[in-house]
Structures are given as C-alpha cells and as structure tokens.
Amino acid sequence: MADLPQAPTPTLTAIYADYEARQGDGFRDHLGASIIGKSCARALWYDFRWVTPARHSGRLLRLFETGQLEEDRLVRNLRATGATVLEVDPETGRQFRVEAHGGHFGGSLDGVAIGILEAPKTWHVLEFKTHGVKSFSELTAKGVVLAKPQHAAQMQIYMHLTGITRALYVAVCKDTDALHLERIEADSGIAERLLEKAGRIIFAQHPPARISEEPAWFECRFCDHHGACHEGGGSSVTCRSCLHATPVGALPDEVDTGSSSGSATNKNDGGWHCARHDRMLTALEQRAACTRHLFIPDLVPGEVIDAGDDIVTYRMADGSTWANDARTTEAAPC
Numbered sequence: 001m002a003d004l005p006q007a008p009t010p011t012l013t014a015i016y017a018d019y020e021a022r023q024g025d026g027f028r029d030h031l032g033a034s035i036i037g038k039s040c041a042r043a044l045w046y047d048f049r050w051v052t053p054a055r056h057s058g059r060l061l062r063l064f065e066t067g068q069l070e071e072d073r074l075v076r077n078l079r080a081t082g083a084t085v086l087e088v089d090p091e092t093g094r095q096f097r098v099e100a101h102g103g104h105f106g107g108s109l110d111g112v113a114i115g116i117l118e119a120p121k122t123w124h125v126l127e128f129k130t131h132g133v134k135s136f137s138e139l140t141a142k143g144v145v146l147a148k149p150q151h152a153a154q155m156q157i158y159m160h161l162t163g164i165t166r167a168l169y170v171a172v173c174k175d176t177d178a179l180h181l182e183r184i185e186a187d188s189g190i191a192e193r194l195l196e197k198a199g200r201i202i203f204a205q206h207p208p209a210r211i212s213e214e215p216a217w218f219e220c221r222f223c224d225h226h227g228a229c230h231e232g233g234g235s236s237v238t239c240r241s242c243l244h245a246t247p248v249g250a251l252p253d254e255v256d257t258g259s260s261s262g263s264a265t266n267k268n269d270g271g272w273h274c275a276r277h278d279r280m281l282t283a284l285e286q287r288a289a290c291t292r293h294l295f296i297p298d299l300v301p302g303e304v305i306d307a308g309d310d311i312v313t314y315r316m317a318d319g320s321t322w323a324n325d326a327r328t329t330e331a332a333p334c
Contacts (some may be wrong), residue, residue, distance in 0.1 A: 012094075015058065015062075016057065016058025016059055016062070017058060018058070019058035019061040019062055019065075019141060020056075020057070020058045020061065023056060023061055025034065025052025025053060025287060026052075026054040026055050027053060027054075027144060027238070027287065028047070028054075029088050029283055030048075030099075030103065030104055030105060030106050031044065031047065031048045031105045031198055031201060031202055032047075032105075032106070033098070033105070033106055033107030033153075033154050033157040033158065034066060034150070034154050034197055035047065035150065035153070035192070036105070036150075036153055036157065036194050036197065037149050037150035037151070037152065037153030037154060038258070039199055039211060039219060040210070040211035040219060040220075040223070041197070041200070041208035041209075041211075042207050042208045042209065042210050042211065042225075042229065043211075043223055043224075043229075044201045045201050045204060045207045045208055046207065046224075046225040046228060046229070047225075047297075048104075048201060048202060048234075048240070048247075049207075049235075049240045049241055050166045050236055050238045050240040050241060050286075051225055051228050051229070051235045051236060051241060051299065052224050052225045052228055052235070052236065053236060054224055059260055066174070067128075067130040069111055069128055069130070070172055071128045072129065074128050074170050074172065075087060075111065077179075078113060078116075078126075078170075081115075081116075081117060082115055082117070083113045083114065083115040083116050083117075084110075084113060084114050084115045085111055085113045085126070086111055086112050086113070087110070087111040089283055092214070095108045095109065096108065096109040096111070096112060096162070097109070097134060098157070098161035098162060098313070099161075100161060100195055100198065101195075101198060101199050101202050101203075101249065101270065102247075102248070102249035102269055102270020102271070103183065103269040103270050104198075104202045104247055104249075104270050105195075105198040105199075105202060107154065107157065107158065107179045109125055109127075109158055109162070110126045110127055111126040112124065112125055112126060112162070112188050113126055113163065113168065116168055118183060119166065119183070122165070122200045123165075123166070123168050124164065124166045124167055124168040124183070125155060125158045125159050125162060125164050125166070125167040125168070126167070126168055126170065127151065127154065127155050127158070127167060127168070127169050127170070128170050128171075128172075129148070129151060129169070129170070129172075130171070130172050130173075131171055131172070131173055131174065132173075132174060132175065133173055133174075133175040133176065133228075135148075136171065136173035136175075136176075136178065136180065139180055140180050142283050143182060144171075144182050144253075145170050145184075146186065151169065152184065153190075153194055155167040155169065155184050156184075156186065156187060156190045156191045156194060157191055157195070159184075159186040159193055160186065160188060160191030160192070160195070161191075161312040164186070165185065165186045166183055166184065166185060166186065167183070167184040167186075168181065168182070168183055168184075169181065169182045169183075170303065188235055192270065202247055203247060205246070205296075206296075207298050207299075210229060210230075215230035215231070228299070230247050232301030232317060233301075234295075234299065234300070234301070235295060235296075235299040237287055237289050237293055238287055238288075238289050239272060239274065239281055239285065239286040239287075239288075239289050239290075239293070240272070240286055241289075241293075241295055241296060241299055242274075242289060242293045242294055242295065242296065243274075243294050243295065243296045243297065243312075244274050244275045244276035244277075244292070244293075244294065245272050245274055245275075245281065245286070246272070246273050246275065247270060247271075247272055247273075248270055248271055248273050249271070255289050258272055273302045276290075277290070277292075291328070292310055292326045293326060294310065294311075294312055294324050294326050295312075295324055297312065300312075300314050300322075300324065301316065301317055302314030302317065302322060303315045305326045309327075310325070310326040311323060311324065311326065311327055312324045313324045329333060
C-alpha cells in the first residue's frame, strides 16, 4: 500500500498563504505581448476585459518567482562570456518597455545585449524562460518557433517595437539545469500581424468566436475563462465588463481625463472612456466599477428581452428572467 502524502505543516501553509496574499487582484491593465501568441482570441479578449481574475496557488506563485530569480543568474552567465547586458533602460533606470495601441498593448523586456559571440556587433533582445523537462525536451527537438509559438510571438513584438533585429532566447530546464540558446531573426510581417491581432482584440466590443465549441477541447479545458466561456459562469464586476466602457487610443484635447489625483490618463496615451458618465476612467475606478454598471450582454448567459435606462432584462438558459438593474444602489453580480 502506498504511503499517504503528509499533510502540510502550519509553516508551509503560512509560506504559501503569504504568496497568495501578495499576488494582487489578478488583473493586468494592458494586453500583454507575452500572451498575444495565444491561439484563442476570445481568451485574450476575456483577459483584457477582466472577465476572470487570474488567481494562483502559493506553490505556483513560488514557482513563478523561481523563474524570475533565474534571470539574474542568466545575466551573469552571459556577461561571463564577454557580452554587454543591459537589464534596465539607462535613460529611465527602469526595465525596457514597449507599447502600442495607446498603451493598451505592451510588455517589458528581460534585457538587451551586444557582444553575443555568434554575432558580437548586433544588439539582441533577451528573453529568458524556464521549462520543465518535458517542455525543454520539445524545445530542444523542435526549436522555439514550433515548440513555443507564444514565446516566439513575444520576441517578434519586442524586436519590432524596439527596432532591434535579433533576439536571443535563453531557456533553462528546471529539472536538469541544462541550457538551450537560440537566436531569432526579426520578421516584420509576423510582428505586424500580431499587432493587428492585438488591435482587433482591444477595440472589439464583442468577444471573438471560441477556439472550440467543445468544452472538453484541451485548450478550453485548462483555460482560466472556462467557466465564463463554456459554463455560463458570468464575469467579474469591473468597468471593463460594463457596456458603457470603451478603450480608446490617443485622446483629443477636449476629452476629460478624469480626476486630478495623479492617476488620470495622459492625453498622449490611450485610456478607458465611460459613456454613462462621459469621462475617462482611472485604473482604480475601472477595478471598482460604479453603481450604474451594466454587463456587456455577451457576458451574460442569456438572451436580452428588454432594455431601458440603467436596466437590461434577460431570459436565462433555464427559462427564468434576470434583470441587470443598475437603478439600485449596488452593482448586481451576474
């Protein structure tokens, strides 16, 4: 008979609980370059619209941290070969960052380097990743473009928006500590298609089609949004799930950018506009939502049968009716 696993100790439970307490609300302000290579456009739209908060266990969050700590070691490894590695932008003192679509899309680079032995005079975007043994074996057999298209897409965006023509992909196997390095060439056609994809998702008022209508499809089964997409689980209550809110690009001078609290939108950037209150929304306001919140109808598992000022009524799948009534003092959960 196999031994039963030991129950977590109070100390172990407390360690994991600390990670979970520090993980934030699970929402990212922008659509990330690190995920634009996802095959399901609907999942990306849900990410951007904050339909389902990303919540992870303490064990998994600690694993993410291990990957971040590995980056410092990989930088040391590259410098030991004679390469010059910049982890932060000398002009800002912060991590290199790229943006597009008024700041609604972007990402942060792990670094840039020159003096890579294979092409010492060429600047490279650096991308560091950690892999389990199965993932690492596939990577070494197929290469990053075929084995990890999402990582390849991320590098194409970074190269395109920085003007750097090469990327160095540095992967480490967490099980064996083996390294795999690949140089990737910029492809403007791929990058432009990815930017177009990001724009379509960001400015779409309705979710794109599902990648599969079958809930058991492998990409659907492990998706954070499975409940909302396939099970009628509803959405988080934020401004981004509200039918009044719209992402906009660069702002005209006459647009009110919100409060003077320091969190209002810069007119050179994009932002979120509320048609109900006719003004721009700060990031904090977007997370809180107001009492006039009405769900985007696509996020409600029912059919619209009536609508009026601050109220939309639905016939649900079970035949019942539900009123998304924003005339009351509190936003109603779906």
